[in-house]
Structure formats: C-alpha cells, structure tokens
Amino acid sequence: MESYKLYWDMALKELQVSVSPISYNTYIVNLKPVDVIGTKLILATVSETFASEVATRLHDKIRDALKRTNTGLTDIELYVGDSKVDYLKRKGFASPSDEIESTPINPKYTFDSFVVGSSNRYLYAAAKAVAENPGNSYNPLFIYGGAGLGKTHMMHAIANHIKLNNPLLNVLYATCEKFASDLITNLRQGKAYSQEGMDFRNKYRNVDVLIIDDVQFLAKKQSTQEEFFHTFNELYGQNKQIVLSADCHPKEIELLSDRLKTRFEGGLMAQVLPPDIETKIAILQKKAEMRKYVLNLDVALFLAEKSDSDVRSLEGMLNKVIFASMLHERPISIDLAKEALLESVGERKEEIVTTDTIIEAVCNFYKIQRSDLTGKKRNKDIVEPRQICAYLMTEMLSIPLVTVGQSLGGRDYTTIIHARDKIAELIKENQRIQTEVQDLKNLILKK
DSSP: OOHHHHHHHHHHHHHHHHSOHHHHHHTGGGOEEEEEETTEEEEEESOHHHHHHIIIIIHHHHHHHHHHTTSSOOEEEEEETTOOSOHHHHTTOOOGGGSOOOOOOOTTOOSTTSOOOTTTHHHHHHHHHHHHSTTTSOSSEEEEOOTTSSHHHHHHHHHHHHHHHOTTSOEEEEEHHHHHHHHHHHHHTTOTTSHHHHHHHHHHHSOSEEEEEOGGGGTTOHHHHHHHHHHHHHHHHTTOEEEEEESSOGGGSTTOOHHHHHHHTTSEEEEOOOOOHHHHHHHHHHHHHHTTOOOOHHHHHHHHHHSOSSHHHHHHHHHHHHHHHHHHTOOOOHHHHHHHHHHHHTTOOOOOOOHHHHHHHHHHHHTOOHHHHSSSOOSHHHHHHHHHHHHHHHHHOOOOHHHHHHHTTSOOHHHHHHHHHHHHHHHHHOHHHHHHHHHHHHHHTTO
C-alpha cells in the first residue's frame, strides 16, 4: 500500500469519531488520497461543490485528524478533477501553515531586563543605537560571543523596542536553522521558482528589519549561503536594518564563503564577553527580583563564584536555590544555597570542566601564577604551559576560540589557533609533551 493511502486510513479512524456520521459518509469517505508532498496529504474530489463543502465545513477537522496520527502530516491540498491548482489556496481557504512564520519574539527580553556590565556595555550601546534608528546607525550589526552570554536576549530586545516605538516597521526575527529549514522545504517540494518560492523570498526580503540568530549554522550549507547572500544584498541595498549573531567571529566560521564574511564584517562587530563577578552578582539579584525573591549579597557572591562564565549557568543555579527555598519553606541563605547545589548534584562526584578548572590545573601542574599564565610574559617556562592550556580548552570544552582567548588574558583567536596546532604537532613527536598533556587531562577529569 502506498504511504499516502496508509496515512489516509489512519486519518479516517480519527475522523470517524470527530465528525458526524452524515458528513463522514457523504464527504470524507469519498475523498481520494493521491500523493504526499512534504507535510501535506494530497486529496482529490469530483466537483467544485463537493470541494466547497469540504473546505468550509471539514478542512479544520481533517487537518487536526492528520496531526493526531503523528505521521508528520500537518495539512492537505485539495484538487478538483484534473485541475493543477490547489482548491483551498485558490479559494482563499489555505491555512496559516502555508505561510512562512517568523520565530516568536519573547516579550520578556527587553533592554530594561538586560543587566549591563563591563563585559557587555559596548554591545548594549550598539544594540540600543540600532533599535532607536534602524537602518541608519550600524548595518549590519553583528553580535558574537560564547553560548549563554545574552546574544539572543539582545536580539529580542532590539525587535521588541522597534515594534513598540515603530509599529509600522515590519520586523522579522528567525533563527538561521529556521531560515535554512524554510528554504529546504521549498527546494524539496520543487517550489524554488514557483509562487511558493516567491512567497519564501518575499517573507525574508520584504521587511524593514531582519534579525537572524546563530548564523554560524550557515557553514557547509552552500544553497542556504547562496540564498542568504542574495537576501542580505537585497535588504542592504534598500537600507533595511540587518542584525546577525553567531557564537564566534565571522572569520572563525569554517566553510563560510568569503563574500558573506566580508559583508558580515562591513558593519559594526559587537562582541559579548563572559560577565565579571560584579556583573554576575547584578544578574543574579535582578533575576531573583523578577521572581519576587530577595537574594542578599553573600548568597549572590557565593553563587557567582560557583558558576561558569555564562548567564545560563547563573540562572540554572538560581533556579535550584529558589526551588530548594520553596521545597523546604525556608528563606534563601548561604546554607540553603549550599544544600540546594549539593542536592542537585546528588551522589555524582565528578566536577564540571570549565576554563577556570583547566587554568587552575595547568598553574598547579607547572607551579606558575595565574597572572603569569594569562599575562604578557614570553619566556619559555610560561609560553609553553599557556599554549598547552589553550590546547586543552579547545580539546575539552565546546566553546568558541574567542572565548578561549578571552579566558587567557584577551588573546586573539588566531593566537589560540597557533597554540592549539603547535601543541597538537608536539604531542605526535615529543614524548614529554604527550605525557604532560595526558597527565593534565587526568588531573582535570579527576582520574
């Protein structure tokens, strides 16, 4: 049995209990499945009158029944006789699923809810300037930095500010994966040069502000890069605002075309850095306040020192403490915070590896000061441990090279690449380096 017949049989079982017997026997059983295209089941009818009844009275129920089958089908197309045009679309019955929708903008992510510190002050100022004068300040604005540092928050804040203060402007926010998925759907269904293909292009190109998150996912997607290149040029040529984000500098995005890299770098580059201890404390207290909890300075400092270098880990730890406060019906204190973190870990002994744990292990192993490792000294007994530290971070952590460079005293990512590659080569030919690197890995992992 063809797949579309099987899918329709499954839908019929759902429809038997969701529509009246008269409608089922008069209309549903007389629909004929003829194909599957993408996530749509193609059905055929015998007359316009018949199709009109299905469209006006049964379309929603059929669509819901398909979704309940969990086959991945979400809608139908309806053809009358030998017609080559979908009746539902021709008559204006097409469902919202026909349209390419942007990713929803989170109303909670605003400039007011963003905690500004030394690590993100530059980004905040640039984003605010773009939001207040889209298309005329910095175009494109390219935001980059490690995961969990506030890039997405800032992009939503830009969108929310523009929508509030310039409601006539068309703002579209989407992830790079959403852009690629929409394009792939059109290509898979052979719609690249059809009206649906034009709908895709119009959706992304007929906007006043285009905000695309995580453009590092353009890497290795040649067709997507080509489409994005033309979308970028179209908007840029019309002086429309473009805001992009990635987890690294455009030069670090492997297999990204040079013409896209140069365009990304042609506007304003705004890097977001890991928050310092003061900013961490401010973030914790701000988020606690939003949750109607009081977080005194001692507890905030304790959590800030225990957390990793990103905002998400801070929020995760705060959530554990708030949950413990609710569970034990006790106010938040240092003792409660310690208990909460211990309870969340349970019996697990191993520690999470961070840039700080690697730096600490390397400094202890080679008997050097942290300030020397991250400082400017160039003597061999400092440079080699520093390069090994950079190598270990790139091997053991899934973080951008720029973040590695920042943790080692603000070094350029090209320096990190050089250190990584040099130690990788030495490991192959130098037994001492090989042994020391392995010993350090075991020490870091507590083996």
